[in-house]
Amino acid sequence: MNAHDLNQPPHSVDAEQAVLGGLLLDNGAWDRIADLLTPADFYLADHRLMFETMRDMFERGEPVDVVTLAARIEARGEAQKVGLGYVATLSTQTPSAANIVRYAGIVTEKRARRDLLAAGHRIAGMASTDGGDAGDAIQEAQALVMALTEGRSAGSEPQAVDDLLPAVLRSIDERFHKAGEFSGVASGYGDLDRLTCGLQPGDLVIVAGRPSMGKTTLAVNIAENVAADGGVALVFSLEMGARQLVERSVCRFGGISTTAVRNGDMRQEDFERLLVAHKRLQGKRLVIDDTPSTSPARMRAKARKVKHRYGRLDLVVIDYLQLMAGDGNTRSEQLGGLTRALKLMARELGAPVVLLSQLNRGLEQRTDKRPVLSDLRESGAIEQDADVVLMVHRPDYYDADSPHTGLAEVLIRKQRMGPLGTVTLCFEGEFSRFHDVDHDALREAKAHAYTASNPRPTRRKGGFDD
Incomplete structure (x- = not known):
């Protein structure tokens, strides 16, 4: 690791490229990562733009490939930010979408570390600022860390009624035996x-x-x-x-x-x-x-x-x-x-x-x-x-x-x-x-x-x- 790396916020260009390239190769991979990533998870601005555009196209049921993606970006008036050549390169550099969930995990992990680093800088700034109440600063610092925790916590997975029924029936039976409580x-x-x-x-x-x-x-x-x-x-x-x-x-x-x-x-x-x-x-x-x-x-x-x-x-x-x-x-x-x-x-x-x-x-x-x-x-x-x-x-x-x-x-x-x-x-x-x-x-x-x-x-x- 060199001095330049130390000055760079945590990120992985390779993982971001692999996610985008995987989606270009296999549109069906979108369903596997749709609830794992947001545009803000990407470090590079052009990658954020590409992912956001892809997401909009997938949600509209449109096919996404090198040509359609480049056309949509151009229609948004942002073609100067991402060239057709770079989009084409992503599709050729990515071997397959088989490991796209793993790549998405790397992207979100780097995002979490960037957020933690930013929160650390804010907390350090609050600690070094004279004036104000230290207790308030501590409470705000806790709120910042808590917000990170909430952002990282995974939502519950959809559950089938068959999976829910046993617990529901047990709960009803318990209430029956505790009648009056x-x-x-x-x-x-x-x-x-x-x-x-x-x-x-x-x-x-x-x-x-x-x-x-x-x-x-x-x-x-x-x-x-x-x-x-x-x-x-x-x-x-x-x-x-x-x-x-x-x-x-x-x-x-x-x-x-x-x-x-x-x-x-x-x-x-x-x-x-x-x-x-x-x-x-x-x-x-x-x-x-x-x-x-x-x-x-x-x-x-x-x-x-x-x-x-x-x-x-x-x-x-x-x-x-x-x-x-x-x-x-x-x-x-x-x-x-x-x-x-x-x-x-x-x-x-x-x-x-x-x-x-x-x-x-x-x-x-x-x-x-x-x-x-x-x-x-x-x-x-x-x-x-x-x-x-x-x-x-x-x-x-x-x-x-x-x-x-x-x-x-x-x-x-x-x-x-x-x-x-x-x-x-x-x-x-x-x-x-x-x-x-x-x-x-x-x-x-x-x-x-x-x-x-x-x-x-x-x-x-x-x-x-x-």
């Missing part, structure tokens, strides 16, 4: 879990609501329930600090007023409740990250760390979508990119990701203020990418005289693998908590409310008795 992660709310069978691993679950509906409280309560049940839950809080969230958890488990804690106006019995809350929370694997501005790549890296640390990860909560920054020309495109990335993260981690989202304020103008899917703010992609959409609605927020004081409706507006419906929960904002309702008491309250609003008419004189 939930197939997913239990939220801790019985009625909700009965409708959803728990939060399913790999699902993107949207929890949406207008401000003050309690969506953060509900999502964090679910995370607390998972941790209390022996699981591992990770909460990304882009809005509230970690200490504030823990303070709310203490209030929930101790039954202590959040206002009293905030003001310091506490009684001796509150301190006794603090000890109870401390005991209930201590040792629970509830992890909080309160980085105010982050990305799906950084979240994925942190989630992997948590999973590695504890050996499992049962639930991820993100509060909330609209505080995240994404790529795209419009906010709708940005949010669409974010929800797609978070859905992929859920599948990769094998854990449900609960993503909080705001709703459009337009619903405030309606008579019936129960939210619907079209109220999801700024992006239809949220609805499209979500496996489950839960919307939180509190009737007494809009009507102080509502007979449903202290009750919240969790509206299941979308569920890919289950029914839609409404779950009623008790909401105690003072203690930052939701809990299951007493259905007998709820029925009595509804009956009382109906009687109060529909009084029986006073007895009139007359009839057979008078």
Whole structure:
């Protein structure tokens, strides 16, 4: 190896030529490498142009040989970049397409090393730049390396139904023998879990609501329930600090007023409740990250760390979508990119990701203020990418005289693998908590409310008795 080689990024001209020449010799070889290579994998610009042109021709079902390829390149106005003579040389220098998959592997391997080298240069540049936070630089470096890993990971191969059936039937049989148990992660709310069978691993679950509906409280309560049940839950809080969230958890488990804690106006019995809350929370694997501005790549890296640390990860909560920054020309495109990335993260981690989202304020103008899917703010992609959409609605927020004081409706507006419906929960904002309702008491309250609003008419004189 000479000094010139050391200054050259990793690449193999011979392998690139062998791939292109093999395709010219045997058009049928395209099916063997179509999902292995992209034009960007080629180091030389003329090779990238040739491969891209070939790909377009194959996808159109056109024959590819020296003459047709040169004609198509000329039609693109790029004949000056690749001459007919060079195209002809490739076809004569390549003996056959028998080893084209091996050649493609060499090309992708060199591309991966070039990407790694480029990432290394960027990381070195970040490390040598004064100013900024070192922790942020480390997170960005991890995101760069993670992106390389994702790029290298092979997608799953197409699978025949015959191959899938045994595993599917075993899964169904296991569920039969575990009748009454939930197939997913239990939220801790019985009625909700009965409708959803728990939060399913790999699902993107949207929890949406207008401000003050309690969506953060509900999502964090679910995370607390998972941790209390022996699981591992990770909460990304882009809005509230970690200490504030823990303070709310203490209030929930101790039954202590959040206002009293905030003001310091506490009684001796509150301190006794603090000890109870401390005991209930201590040792629970509830992890909080309160980085105010982050990305799906950084979240994925942190989630992997948590999973590695504890050996499992049962639930991820993100509060909330609209505080995240994404790529795209419009906010709708940005949010669409974010929800797609978070859905992929859920599948990769094998854990449900609960993503909080705001709703459009337009619903405030309606008579019936129960939210619907079209109220999801700024992006239809949220609805499209979500496996489950839960919307939180509190009737007494809009009507102080509502007979449903202290009750919240969790509206299941979308569920890919289950029914839609409404779950009623008790909401105690003072203690930052939701809990299951007493259905007998709820029925009595509804009956009382109906009687109060529909009084029986006073007895009139007359009839057979008078």
